[in-house]
Amino acid sequence: MIALLVAGPVLIILVSLFIGRYPLSVSEVFTTLGFRMGLVQADIPATHITVVWDVRLPRAILGAMVGASLAVSGASFQGMFRNPLVSANILGVTSGAGFGAALAIIMFDGQTFFIYLFAFAFGLLAVILSYLIGTTYKATPTVMLVLGGVVVSSIFSALISLLKYIADPFDQLPSIVFWLMGSLASARFTDIVIAAIPMLIGVVGLLLMRWRLNVLSLGDIEARALGLNVFIAKSLAIFFATLATAGAVCVSGVIGWVGLVIPHIGRMLVGNNNEALIPVTISLGAGYLVIVDNIARTLTGSEIPLGILTSLIGGPFFIYLIRRTKARGW
Amino acid sequence: MGIIDVRNATFSYGRENVFENIDLEINAGEVFCLFGPNGCGKSTLILCMLGVLPLSNGQISLGNRNVRGMKPSEVAKVAAYIPQSHEKPFPYKAIDVVLMGRTAHTATFSPPSPADRKIAEEALEKVGIAEFRDRPYTQLSGGETQLVLVARALAQQTPILIMDEPTAHLDFRNELNFLETIVNLVKDSGLTIIMATHFPNHAFYFEGTGVQSGLALMNNRNISVKGNPLEVLTEENMEHVFNIKSKIISYTWKNETLRQIVPLETF
Numbered sequence: 001m002i003a004l005l006v007a008g009p010v011l012i013i014l015v016s017l018f019i020g021r022y023p024l025s026v027s028e029v030f031t032t033l034g035f036r037m038g039l040v041q042a043d044i045p046a047t048h049i050t051v052v053w054d055v056r057l058p059r060a061i062l063g064a065m066v067g068a069s070l071a072v073s074g075a076s077f078q079g080m081f082r083n084p085l086v087s088a089n090i091l092g093v094t095s096g097a098g099f100g101a102a103l104a105i106i107m108f109d110g111q112t113f114f115i116y117l118f119a120f121a122f123g124l125l126a127v128i129l130s131y132l133i134g135t136t137y138k139a140t141p142t143v144m145l146v147l148g149g150v151v152v153s154s155i156f157s158a159l160i161s162l163l164k165y166i167a168d169p170f171d172q173l174p175s176i177v178f179w180l181m182g183s184l185a186s187a188r189f190t191d192i193v194i195a196a197i198p199m200l201i202g203v204v205g206l207l208l209m210r211w212r213l214n215v216l217s218l219g220d221i222e223a224r225a226l227g228l229n230v231f232i233a234k235s236l237a238i239f240f241a242t243l244a245t246a247g248a249v250c251v252s253g254v255i256g257w258v259g260l261v262i263p264h265i266g267r268m269l270v271g272n273n274n275e276a277l278i279p280v281t282i283s284l285g286a287g288y289l290v291i292v293d294n295i296a297r298t299l300t301g302s303e304i305p306l307g308i309l310t311s312l313i314g315g316p317f318f319i320y321l322i323r324r325t326k327a328r329g330w
Numbered sequence: 331m332g333i334i335d336v337r338n339a340t341f342s343y344g345r346e347n348v349f350e351n352i353d354l355e356i357n358a359g360e361v362f363c364l365f366g367p368n369g370c371g372k373s374t375l376i377l378c379m380l381g382v383l384p385l386s387n388g389q390i391s392l393g394n395r396n397v398r399g400m401k402p403s404e405v406a407k408v409a410a411y412i413p414q415s416h417e418k419p420f421p422y423k424a425i426d427v428v429l430m431g432r433t434a435h436t437a438t439f440s441p442p443s444p445a446d447r448k449i450a451e452e453a454l455e456k457v458g459i460a461e462f463r464d465r466p467y468t469q470l471s472g473g474e475t476q477l478v479l480v481a482r483a484l485a486q487q488t489p490i491l492i493m494d495e496p497t498a499h500l501d502f503r504n505e506l507n508f509l510e511t512i513v514n515l516v517k518d519s520g521l522t523i524i525m526a527t528h529f530p531n532h533a534f535y536f537e538g539t540g541v542q543s544g545l546a547l548m549n550n551r552n553i554s555v556k557g558n559p560l561e562v563l564t565e566e567n568m569e570h571v572f573n574i575k576s577k578i579i580s581y582t583w584k585n586e587t588l589r590q591i592v593p594l595e596t597f
Binding site for chain 1 (some may be wrong): 377380382401402403404405406407410411413416417419420421422423426430431433434435436438439440441442466482486
């Protein structure tokens with residue numbers, strides 16, 4: 001089972017090395033890989049190295065990490081908030097990160113490092129604000145938390161509109177709009193390393209505490225009576241899910257629906273026990289986003305932003321899932 | 331000193347006292363019913379006993395320790411909770427729900443051990459619902475769900491079970507089946523049971539089975555009477571607390587004289 005969950009995404013990443021505008025044969029791809037890993041001595045054209053090693057491979061790996069992060073944080077939020085219809089956006093991560101990116105595009109001329117930093121920092125800030133709002137009134141913490149997320153989201157959305165309004169319409173505005181659409185096009189190995197740290201911490205953290213998510217889903221009183229320190233457990237889970245989401249959003253922009261659709265496919269496959277669901281969600285999310293990204297970069301001559309495709313595919317697919325699983329009553 | 335000791339306990343939401351100056355001593359091995367009209371504060375008192383809600387005044391000891399100084403995991407190793415109504419968030423399998431009773435025995439970043447899983451299986455068997463092991467518990471009836479929650483509480487392996495109106499949503503047969511399960515647990519394992527209930531006859535039922543049984547009548551933010559069922563469930567007390575006329579009747583079953591209280595009319 002574990003082998004399958006690892007092999008699936010790895011295989012999809014491998015396959016995506018062959019897919020693209022620049023045609024490469026199977027042997028060309030493998031010799032290039034082998035050459036860069038120091039396993040093969042060969043005379044490889046520089047273009048091959050660029051296409052396989054510098055463009056397709058980092059992009060596929062980043063896609064897998066982003067997909068896994070978005071999917072697993074979605075599944076975790078659904079467990080925590082006892083609601084199968086929430087996703088990572090619920091606490092305002094996405095709009096906070098979007099605002100941060102837009103701000104960096106205007107203030108720092110769109111330097112990648114600052115976009116990442118600002119997107120990540122404001123994504124975190126948005127969740128912290130939602131959390132503070134959510135804990136002011138103790139009687140209904142979950143409802144207040146979600147309400148806090150809605151308020152913070154709408155404030156940051158308004159601020160994004162403000163930045164768009166004052167941005168330079170020939171240079172900055174298109175960058176902001178394009179960033180908000182979500183894409184993996186800028187992925188390089190150096191980027192992967194920066195963004196991988198929060199994503200890995202988040203994904204591994206959630207993977208380790210996945211059984212606790214079951215207990216949290218019973219609600220605060222029962223979880224506490226079962227011996228859980230609910231405040232600590234919930235804060236930890238939110239922290240990990242936020243790290244994963246913010247890490248993903250800062251490199252990829254806004255990619256919707258992954259956190260909603262993938263956990264539900266997981267629920268159909270292995271049920272709702274987070275012990276099985278979380279690992280399956282990580283694997284499915286990783287594979288799914290790499291596949292959709294392959295479609296995004298090959299479907300038309302110029303690339304379609306990934307976020308547009310995930311929503312175009314995710315929305316209808318979600319309706320289909322709801323219709324199919326209606327009888328099973330999650 | 332009892333296994334649960336409530337001393338001068340007061341709880342308030344804001345300025346309104348839910349209950350005040352309650353003293354209660356529950357002995358090990360006893361089935362103790364907490365009886366009283368709707369909204370008299372039974373559920374709140376139960377949550378205070380579990381340390382979920384903090385008292386505004388007074389103290390509650392659980393197995394000789396002040397519950398206030400205990401971590402959630404420490405409380406969960408002494409007392410297990412069976413809620414009045416359990417909202418089912420996801421269609422977990424029955425065994426998965428029972429396994430959650432092992433929460434206090436697992437660390438934050440580790441899943442339950444094989445030993446924990448074995449304890450959960452045994453708990454499921456002990457309440458006689460091993461056949462539902464792999465069923466989504468959303469498909470179980472109210473009575474079956476309640477037994478899953480009892481199994482979950484047993485998996486906690488605590489000396490005390492605290493239940494909040496556990497039979498409220500059960501039909502006639504399931505209610506009796508539930509009470510029988512409880513009595514067997516007390517007789518076999520020497521558990522202490524605290525049970526909030528709307529039905530005075532539960533106390534008579536427990537008394538009739540020969541287990542040590544106690545009862546407190548909660549009313550007007552306080553406990554008006556406590557003692558054994560015969561002392562507490564008098565026609566006068568029913569009149570006083572519920573404003574009803576009632577009659578205690580005796581009957582014989584298997585050579586034992588048993589009692590029931592029958593409500594006659596309101597006034």
